Amino acid sequence: MTHQGTEALDEYRSLANQADSLRAKLEAAKARIRGLLERASDLEGGARRAKRRYQQLLPKHVAGNMAEEVARGAKQDLATAEGDLAEAKGVLQALQTELPKLTGEMPRAATLETARRAAWEAILLDLQAQLPKEVPQLVARIYVALLASRPDAPYSAALTALCPDPPRKQDCLRIAEQLAKEYGIPP
Numbered sequence: 001m002t003h004q005g006t007e008a009l010d011e012y013r014s015l016a017n018q019a020d021s022l023r024a025k026l027e028a029a030k031a032r033i034r035g036l037l038e039r040a041s042d043l044e045g046g047a048r049r050a051k052r053r054y055q056q057l058l059p060k061h062v063a064g065n066m067a068e069e070v071a072r073g074a075k076q077d078l079a080t081a082e083g084d085l086a087e088a089k090g091v092l093q094a095l096q097t098e099l100p101k102l103t104g105e106m107p108r109a110a111t112l113e114t115a116r117r118a119a120w121e122a123i124l125l126d127l128q129a130q131l132p133k134e135v136p137q138l139v140a141r142i143y144v145a146l147l148a149s150r151p152d153a154p155y156s157a158a159l160t161a162l163c164p165d166p167p168r169k170q171d172c173l174r175i176a177e178q179l180a181k182e183y184g185i186p187p
Contacts, residue, residue: 005122012119047081
């Protein structure tokens with residue numbers, strides 16, 4: 001494989017790994033956001049209940065009909081519920097701010113596709129370089145003989161003459177996976 005080919009494979013590997021890593025981070029952040037949204041909703045309900053309880057107990061405490069410990073406990077419950085809610089909302093806001101940053105770091109689809117094509121072009125050139133020197137000349141001679149025997153033959157007839165039993169689509173996918181594994185790139 002040429003130096004340029006190796007660089008193309010490395011570039012594609014790097015971009016694909018970066019995209020996979022960022023996709024995983026995005027999915028994890030989205031899942032965490034969903035969980036925090038549910039938790040924040042639960043905490044809001046808890047804070048409302050704690051506030052309502054404190055507001056119900058406060059007049060009784062002021063009137064002297066309730067022990068100070070009970071009122072202090074309700075006030076502490078309210079502070080804890082509001083603190084937990086504020087913390088959850090803060091983390092949620094930070095995650096929602098981080099989400100566009102992660103999305104912005106994602107390699108563009110066109111860049112990834114260009115790198116993928118360059119990697120497969122490098123593989124093609126490497127495979128062609130492995131052909132014995134006589135093969136291209138023999139293929140050219142077969143092609144010329146086909147055109148001489150059938151001048152109006154379409155290009156597909158030339159391909160069929162050169163490869164009478166081409167791999168089927170499912171075979172191509174399997175072979176592509178094998179080549180990707182052999183060259184260490186994502187399929």
